[in-house]
Amino acid sequence: MTKQIQLKAASLNRGITLVEMIVVLAIIGILALVALPSFSAQIKNDRITSNANQLQSVVKFARSEAAKRDQQIDLVVAGSKWLVKIDKDTAQERTLAEFSPTHQSITVNNLQNMTITNTGAMTAANLMITDNDSQTDDRLLCIFISGQTLLTKAANCL
Numbered sequence: 001m002t003k004q005i006q007l008k009a010a011s012l013n014r015g016i017t018l019v020e021m022i023v024v025l026a027i028i029g030i031l032a033l034v035a036l037p038s039f040s041a042q043i044k045n046d047r048i049t050s051n052a053n054q055l056q057s058v059v060k061f062a063r064s065e066a067a068k069r070d071q072q073i074d075l076v077v078a079g080s081k082w083l084v085k086i087d088k089d090t091a092q093e094r095t096l097a098e099f100s101p102t103h104q105s106i107t108v109n110n111l112q113n114m115t116i117t118n119t120g121a122m123t124a125a126n127l128m129i130t131d132n133d134s135q136t137d138d139r140l141l142c143i144f145i146s147g148q149t150l151l152t153k154a155a156n157c158l
Contacts, residue, residue: 052139058099075114120147
C-alpha cells in the first residue's frame with residue numbers, strides 16, 4: 001500500500017506549474033527586449049555593408065569589362081541607379097550591369113557619371129554609402145585614378 005501511495009505522489013510532481021511557466025516566459029521576454037535594439041542596429045549595419053560591397057563590385061566589373069573588351073565603359077547615373085554602359089550614345093548602346101540601393105533608407109552620396117578607359121583608368125571619386133542614421137557606420141568607397149577601389153569606414157580615403 002505504501003508503494004502505491006509513493007507512486008501516486010511521484011506521478012503528481014511530473015510537470016510544471018503555471019507560475020513556473022509564467023516566470024520563464026517573463027525572463028525570455030525581458031531578454032528579448034534587451035537584445036532587440038542591438039539586433040536592429042546590426043541589421044542596419046549589414047544593409048549598408050551589403051550595398052557598399054555591391055557598389056564596389058559594379059565598379060570592379062565595369063573596369064574588368066573595359067580591359068576585356070579593350071574599349072571605354074561608361075558608368076551612368078540614372079535616378080538612384082548606376083548603370084554600366086557600353087557604346088554609350090550609339091545605336092549599339094547596351095547596359096551590362098547596374099547598381100541600385102536594396103533598401104529605401106540607403107543612399108549613395110557623390111554618385112556621378114564616370115568613364116573607364118580600356119586600361120582601367122578612371123576619374124577619382126569618393127562615394128559615401130549611408131542610411132543617415134547616427135547609430136550605424138557609413139561606408140566610403142574610394143575610387144582612385146588607377147581604377148583601384150578601397151572600401152572603408154573612415155571619413156576619408158587616406
